[in-house]
Amino acid sequence: MEPLTNYTPDQTNKKVVEDEFRSEIAVLKQIHHPNLTGLVDFFETKDQIYLVMELATGGELFDQIEKRGTFTEKDATVIVKQLLLAVQYLHSKGIAHRDLKPENILMKDTSEDSSILVTDFGLAKHLHGDDHLLHTTCGSPIYVSPEVLLKTPGHGRPVDLWATGVITYILLCGYTPFWGESQADLFSEIKKCNYEFDDEHWSVISDSAKDFIAKLLNPNPDKRMTATEALNHPWLDTDHHEVDLLPTVIKNKGKTRFRRAATAIMLASRLRHPRNQMLGRIRGFLERSASFRPETQATNGTNRFEDVYTLHSSLGKGSYAVVYLTTRNTDQVKYATKVMDKRKMKMSDLKSELTILQEVNHPNVAGLVDFYESERNVYLVMELAEGGTLFEDIQERGSFTEADATIIVTQLLNAIEYLHMKDIVHRDLKPENILMKDKSELSPICITDFGLSKFTLDDFHLQTVCGSPFYVAPEVLRAKYGTHYGRPADMWSLGVIVYILLSGYPPFWAETDGQVFQRILKRDFDFDPEYWGDISDSAKDFISKLLELDPVVRLTAGEALQHEWLQSASSTNLMPNILRGKARFKKIANAIRLVGRMRRLSLANGGSFPSADPPKSVVG
Incomplete structure (x- = not known):
């Protein structure tokens, strides 16, 4: 088939x-x-x-390798030889693939001796003669060659051999030869050809393999091996020691430095399907926005939003944006469109949100489907979550157990880990920003609203005081006094959400915002036996490790996913306690005018701080 x-x-x-x-x-x-x-x-x-x-039933190359019992250099040479034969054939036809990477190498079937298939020719180009050079900056970041990044004098067939070198390096050790904390760092390392064979992982790998890789990762394309020369390299025909590399490959494939590099921002990409057309429109808008003036900004392209979509009833309203139920004209598929008035908002805020939205693509993160702009507005067409907010969904259930909570929390953690791997801090995690995709009890959740989200290079990089009162982390409150924060702030917010999920009320509450902040800064909360008597010690331990005052000690998303509570939760019905807890909190909440959202807390603008003395930093 x-x-x-x-x-x-x-x-x-x-x-x-x-x-x-x-x-x-x-x-x-x-x-x-x-x-x-x-x-x-x-x-x-x-x-x-x-x-x-043609259908390849064996899945992606690395997925199949991970399922094997063993993987040796000899196994790697079998794969690399087939890859080179495919590249040699393409080059003989005057074709450069330009996007070789493991995701584009499939296995024909599920057997261990399955042959490979190179796929995805969306960036492939014909070259008219050996001297014909291409100039479009394209490819996938980890595998892109120096000459593509340098742009002059151009690039040709050798880009595929460079990518083959990177693939071979990863095959043998599980991580990429080039990595960086940002796209710029990654590209700088590639242009300098700055990589190594560190002894920790490469001591059991033959010198012949290292020589093979080094001759492919030559920064000078004229001196790089051709496919034919690579096929004649002795490594491909030498009997190697049958050292099992699989444990090392699998371990290193999950390393932070590899995962960060693997999720680096895509280069200028192909316009081959709707998502990439949308990304192209966003890139064009961001490039023009440096000289943006609302009164003169022209409509992007020849297509108007109204030609493609129809707005219906309002789903929500903010200070500069309205969210509408939307249908696509061609098939009446429903979406949620955020219509943002360019005259009422800061261009820097819009650019930041757009830059993040174009980066995220995860089943538990509300996806950006399309993007348009007009003279006055920007239109963000988003997936529509028809199940309502998380807590609305829970209230309609007949029962709710710890096991039910762990299903939700696991999805949240998967989404947060994904964002953090992409160096994105959400900064406004709260129940109102967690939606249910549909109305079923088994509905997946999706995180939404990236208006406060930011990229960060490390865990202590951000300083703007923002968030929502009950969910804000202590280090965010301290940022007014010169300290910094990052990813751990999201984990604190998750701890608050889990606390409320299980009890119906927040861990930090008081009659004024100032008093709420005081309790947050002191980590002043407890597990009241009246409401927490039926809840497991494992759940309480999970929450306590998320509501850790020191962000360095606080659980990361990856660590939280390994916590025992997520695998052994109780099936006791908590709904009566949740409803009692919610009623208890409602009496207080009715007496307090809560700030629904703090884009920049009054603290950031010189407002009063809940303590007379500046708090001490927990990070030094």
Whole structure:
């Protein structure tokens, strides 16, 4: 059975998109090789294009390797040799792939001796002669070659050999040769060809393998091995020691430095499907926004938002934005569109939110579906979560147990870990920003509202005092006095959310915001036996380790996912306690005018602090 790719051109940039797509089809129709994904058939209607492709049932290369019992250098040479044969064939046809990476290498079947298939020719280009150079900056960050980043004089076939070198390096050790805390750092390391074979992981790997990689990772494309030269390298034909590399590969594949590099921001990408068309519009907007003047800003492109979508009833309103129920004109699919008035907001805030939204793509994070701008407004078309907010959903249930809570918390942690891996701090996690995708009891959750989110290079980089009162971390409150904060602030907020999930009321509450902040700074909370008597010690330990005053000691998302509570939660019905706890809190909440949200707390603008003396920093 062959998979069918269905492509519907968007009216925006339609000519460009169709040209890109037809370029891919032209490449696919030309290639016939056992290690390249084959085009089986091709159909076109007025509105759609269909590509029938060869089906690879074995999954991605690294996924299959992780399932093996062992993996040796000899196993690696079998894969690399097939990859080089595919590259050699493409280059003989005058084609540069330009996006070789493990995700684009599939296994034909599920057997350990399955052959590989190179796929995804969206960036592939024909080269007219050996001297023909390309100039588009494209590819995937970890695998991109120095000449692509340097742009001059251009790039050609050697980019595929550089990517093969990176893939081989990862195959043998589990992490990338080049990494950085930011995109700029990563690209700087690549341009300097700054990598090493550290003894901790490479001592059991042959010198021949290291020589093979070094000759592929030559920064000078003219001196880099060709595919034919690489196929003749002795490493591919030498009998190697059968040292099992799999434990090291799997361990290192999860290392922080590899994961951060692996989630680096994509380069200028192809316009081949709706998400990338949307990203292209965002990039264009961000590039123009440096000289942005609301009264003169032109509509982006020839397509207007109204041509594609229709706004319906309001779902919510803020100081500069209104969220509307929206339908797409072509198929009436429902979305939520945030319409932001450019004249009422800071351009820096809009740019920050857009930059983050275009980066995130996770099942438990509300996704950005499309983006448009007009002379007056910016339109963010988002996934519609029809199940309401988290607590509204829980209230409608007949029962709610610790086990139910762990299902929700695990999803939250997966989303937070994903954001933190991308160096994004949400900074406003609270129940109102956790939505249910549908109305079923098993509905997945999604985190929304990235208006306060920021990129951070480390855990002590941010200083703006912001958030929502009950959920704000102590180090955020202290930031007014010169301390910094980062990812751990989200983990504190999660601890508050879990506390409320299980009891119905917040751990830190008082009659005024100032008193709430005082209790937060002192970590003044308890597990009242009247409301917590039926709740496990494991749950209390989980919460306590999230509500740790010192952000250095506080659980990370990855550590929290390993906590025993998530695997052994109680099935006792907590709903009666939750409702009693909520009633208790409601009496207090009715007497307090809560600040629904603090984009910049009054503290940041010289307002009164709950303590007469500046608090001591817990991080030194």
